Amino acid sequence: MSEQAWPDPDGVSRATEAFRAAFDAAPEQVWASPGRVNLVGEHTDYNGGLALPIALPHRTFAAIAPRSDRTVRLVSGLDDGHRWEGTLDDIRPGGVSDWVAYCAGPAWALREDGVELSGFDLALASCVPTGAGLSSSAAVECAVALALTSLAGESTDDDAARARLAALCVRAENEVAGAPTGGMDQATSLRAKAGHALLLDCRDDSVEHVALDLEAAGLALLVVDTRVHHSLADGQYGRRRTTCETAAARLGVTQLGDLDSIDTENGRQTALARLDGEEARRARHVLTEIARVREVVDAARAQDWTRMGTAMDASHESLRVDYEVSCVELDVAVEAARAAGALGARMTGGGFGGSAIALVPLDLTEQVAGAVTAAARERGLREPAFHVAVPSASGERVA
Structure with a gap:
């Protein structure tokens, strides 16, 4: 089969290499978050229904380091053409677009929710196929949200924290990226469990893990x-x-x-x-x-x-x-x-x-x-x- 997922060490190496090449320094942390495939329950999330996705082994890797100022510098992969530099104040609805909106949007949503953030340097590497209906955008948002939350000293461990982050990533995608999606993709990327499908009730965002050993x-x-x-x-x-x-x-x-x-x-x-x-x-x-x-x-x-x-x-x-x-x-x-x-x-x-x-x-x-x-x-x-x-x-x- 083609389109193989990267082992974590490979993804870490790629994101770290991109970070070093862009910023001539080492990242402080590397986080990874997966794409998803939906078994069934399509277009039900924004209608308050049920969905049954699984997280993929394919992940986006986010290498990050905090800054002492409000500057934000982004690089996507190893491509010198995908760079952006601005400030935290530039990251807002109507202020950024395209890939930058997905990468930086979670910073705006976290700040709107009261999380204190400094500027940061960020490099991304991903093996989640883009445009394939496998939630490559949510994988980016969730990896960045996890990394920024960690840098801010807040918990990312329990399910309540993950549910909150998923909601903030949805807000970022809706309001900064302008994509009117529901919450299934972000919930899967942040709340799924290996060996299980995620039964998501979009009325109250409750989840249940359904064993699935095909x-x-x-x-x-x-x-x-x-x-x-x-x-x-x-x-x-x-x-x-x-x-x-x-x-x-x-x-x-x-x-x-x-x-x-x-x-x-x-x-x-x-x-x-x-x-x-x-x-x-x-x-x-x-x-x-x-x-x-x-x-x-x-x-x-x-x-x-x-x-x-x-x-x-x-x-x-x-x-x-x-x-x-x-x-x-x-x-x-x-x-x-x-x-x-x-x-x-x-x-x-x-x-x-x-x-x-x-x-x-x-x-x-x-x-x-x-x-x-x-x-x-x-x-x-x-x-x-x-x-x-x-x-x-x-x-x-x-x-």
Whole structure:
């Protein structure tokens, strides 16, 4: 498989080398935080629903040192073209953009929350694929937030502290980077547990860890990066969020996820019948996707992998038809994976490109990857990249 994760020593070395090259000094600390892949529960986070992601072994590494002034200097990787210098006062909504907003945005959010920060020097290195729907932006935000919180002398250890940091990273992404995302990505990067999926209830941000040892069951979660990049700030994502908010208001609830509390399926369908057109389709996806999260959790606990695969298939169809966030590259990957022996497959992430996932018998992993590649070539699409996703740990200090 391609797109291998870096071992921590390799990531530390890369981030430290970038720091030394940029600032002619050694960093004081290095932190790492992962990307994520979502098993099921897409576009439910900002609707107050359930999601079931896992943290990837692929991480962003942040090498950092404090300064005695208010200057902030950033370097992304080893590329001399990705540098920025300013002050803490420059980091605010409308003050920075592009990659700087993701790297520096957490500093603004922490200061808004009352954390005293000095200036800092920061260098990043990452093996999380960008634009692949695997939360490369959240990995950056969370690694930086952890590093800055540590430099400020505040705790990063307990779950309450991690939940607070996740909320601040969401605020940074929404207000500084201008991407109207929910909180699933940051929660996963900061609160996941190795060997487990993270059952996240976005109504109250509570979490539960669901054991997921696919290898012991003779299975793998194959991630297919279509190499069609997407941006969450391009308007498509925001329009769907606005439609859901409008639909919720029409139904007299704060978020569409509130409808999940209706006791009966008939009651939920009666509520949906009050909507029509696009609003009805978007709301139907949200409610059925929340139900699929519960289905996959139950399947994981019962080790009923066929049932899990069936729910994954249904999720993709709902995202394709009702939420309309799939694309030809994702559909081709999903269909080819199923035909080659996957128990289930679906797009993952915000959509409009990015990645698909397939639940695959271990002995068929290469076969499924080959079939997906062949299908892409036959359709004249970009050749995809692959890796096997293993439920991994959340962000931590690595040096």
